[in-house]
Amino acid sequence: MFTTNIDVSDLAGKLALPVTGKEHDACPATDVLRRVGDKWSVLVVVLLGRGVQRYGELDRAIENISQRMLTRTLRNLERDGLVHRTTYPTVPVTVEYGLTLLGETLLGPISALSLWAVAHQHDIEAARAVFDKQNPGKLM
Amino acid sequence: MFTTNIDVSDLAGKLALPVTGKEHDACPATDVLRRVGDKWSVLVVVLLGRGVQRYGELDRAIENISQRMLTRTLRNLERDGLVHRTTYPTVPVTVEYGLTLLGETLLGPISALSLWAVAHQHDIEAARAVFDKQNPGKLM
DNA sequence: CGGCATCCTGACCGATACTG
DNA sequence: CAGTATCGGTCAGGATGCCG
Numbered sequence: 001m002f003t004t005n006i007d008v009s010d011l012a013g014k015l016a017l018p019v020t021g022k023e024h025d026a027c028p029a030t031d032v033l034r035r036v037g038d039k040w041s042v043l044v045v046v047l048l049g050r051g052v053q054r055y056g057e058l059d060r061a062i063e064n065i066s067q068r069m070l071t072r073t074l075r076n077l078e079r080d081g082l083v084h085r086t087t088y089p090t091v092p093v094t095v096e097y098g099l100t101l102l103g104e105t106l107l108g109p110i111s112a113l114s115l116w117a118v119a120h121q122h123d124i125e126a127a128r129a130v131f132d133k134q135n136p137g138k139l140m
Numbered sequence: 141m142f143t144t145n146i147d148v149s150d151l152a153g154k155l156a157l158p159v160t161g162k163e164h165d166a167c168p169a170t171d172v173l174r175r176v177g178d179k180w181s182v183l184v185v186v187l188l189g190r191g192v193q194r195y196g197e198l199d200r201a202i203e204n205i206s207q208r209m210l211t212r213t214l215r216n217l218e219r220d221g222l223v224h225r226t227t228y229p230t231v232p233v234t235v236e237y238g239l240t241l242l243g244e245t246l247l248g249p250i251s252a253l254s255l256w257a258v259a260h261q262h263d264i265e266a267a268r269a270v271f272d273k274q275n276p277g278k279l280m
Numbered sequence: 281c282g283g284c285a286t287c288c289t290g291a292c293c294g295a296t297a298c299t300g
Numbered sequence: 301c302a303g304t305a306t307c308g309g310t311c312a313g314g315a316t317g318c319c320g
Contacts, residue, residue, distance in 0.1 A: 018201045024183065028261035029254035036253065037177010039293070043164065055302050063158045066294055071303060075279050081267025092301045093300085102263050109256040113176065113249040114169035121168035123242050127221025139215050179313070195282055206314055211283065232281040233320085 035080065040065055040073045042110050045099065048083060049107050052098035082106060175220065180205055180213045182250050185239065188223065189247050192238035222246060 024030055035041055040062070047053065047061055059070055074097060077083035082103035088094040099107075131139075164170055175181055180202070187193065187201055199210055214237060217223035222243035228234040239247075271279075 018203045019183065020203050024202070024204075028264070029182070029257040030179075031264075032253065032257035033182055034177055034179075037174055039174075042169070042173055043159065061158045062164070063160050064164075067303065069293065079268055079271040079279060080264050095302060102260060102267070105260065106256065109249070109253040112252050113172065116246065116249040117169040117172035120242060120245070124168070124171075124220050127242070128219055131219040139219060207283070209313060235282060
């Protein structure tokens with residue numbers, strides 16, 4: 001069981017003003033947030049959090065992901081050192097994917113965010129309904 | 141001081157296999173992750189976490205954000221109920237932005253993720269260097 | 281001051297076909 | 301089985317100009 005215990009003031013305190021473009025682009029948090037924000041990465045990480053799985057297992061587990069995106073997602077995660085890829089010289093070839101130790105440490109933060117999303121989904125949905133009613137045709 | 145204390149097994153346990161396309165698209169976590177993953181939302185939320193700020197203050201604080209994206213980011217956050225917008229009928233008009241109570245509860249999870257990113261930035265950088273050396277020309 | 285309208289570029293992502 | 305190659309669509313995001 002992993003737990004996280006975070007003091008928010010740590011982050012706000014570290015942030016100096018103004019935030020230049022280079023600071024933002026070079027910020028490791030920006031980097032990670034973009035990876036986490038792409039369509040499949042978090043889902044793959046969470047699935048691999050249950051244990052090592054083969055390419056085909058992931059492909060079937062996520063039903064509608066394209067092979068292109070599954071491969072791209074796994075390559076990116078592998079490049080960042082979050083996922084390790086193991087091949088066995090069988091015929092045909094067998095490939096297993098699993099989380100690295102670094103990848104496992106990511107489970108805590110992304111679970112915190114996911115659980116926040118689940119916990120507050122109705123608040124968000126309600127807020128959107130109000131906004132869309134008060135601002136017809138705006139945004140969207 | 142906000143703190144979060146998360147049991148990762150909560151998330152993995154809730155996830156059933158296989159994950160259909162509709163389940164993934166309708167998942168509130170997917171939704172939040174995409175908003176968090178866009179280029180400016182988290183930065184704006186963190187800045188507003190320090191207190192109410194005017195449009196121009198945010199614009200100068202983030203130096204190189206375009207007005208278009210600042211407005212879009214604020215609108216999206218407002219629509220989701222994370223940010224509140226207050227206008228004062230001065231001449232010219234004054235507009236203040238601040239976090240809602242819901243928005244403040246998001247500071248915990250995104251700080252957890254950001255601090256993870258900062259803590260492991262060197263691991264990630266090193267992993268990328270190894271990957272890029274072993275797979276020249278692949279990905280990127 | 282605090283936007284909105286418009287145009288443009290490059291990601292991200294999906295569909296399809298092919299392969300060691 | 302586990303990918304690669306190619307094409308095309310959609311959309312985030314930047315630049316510029318105008319406005320109440």
